[in-house]
Amino acid sequence: MALVKIPDENRTLADAASVTQCLAEVGIHYERWQPSHPVEADASPEEILASYAPEIEKLKAQGGYVTADVISVNPQTQGLEAMLAKFNREHWHDEDEVRFILSGRGLFHIRPRQGPVMAIEVEAGDLIRVPRGTWHWFDLCSDRQIRAIRLFQDPSGWTPHYTDSRVDQNYQPVCWGPQYIPPQATLR
């Protein structure tokens, strides 16, 4: 289950109701998915998309998403750091950022127009929808791996627009979940 930390208030939320409500208050939709036909996390993209087809179709209908794919990254992924560098600075998109985590972990930071920055650590089973226009940034945890289903209204709308606020530099890109081994040093 996702964990939420509000660093500026020294608060951590770790129960489903609090996490869901806290995120909803800043416009972030969060839920847990159980596949109708479970597959292994290392199944092919086609198998995964078929397994989650009912959930994906429901989301498409709700959010106007037209395509879905599966992204997999790990430390062996070519160009990984360059890819991460595009998204670990505060930015927004012209379309929603919708991710369902199949395996691995990741760390979203959200900066609401009003209220404190929230760090959201996501893991397998978590669906998160960051609405278009939301200021946010994303890091992998130090094991550098994640596999996720992505949904798009228009893949070309997913280009990041940078705020250049540098607010992201005030927050550590460090995961803290219970199964997580802290890194030896911060990543930047």
Ligand SMILES: [Fe+2]
């Ligand atoms: Fe993004």
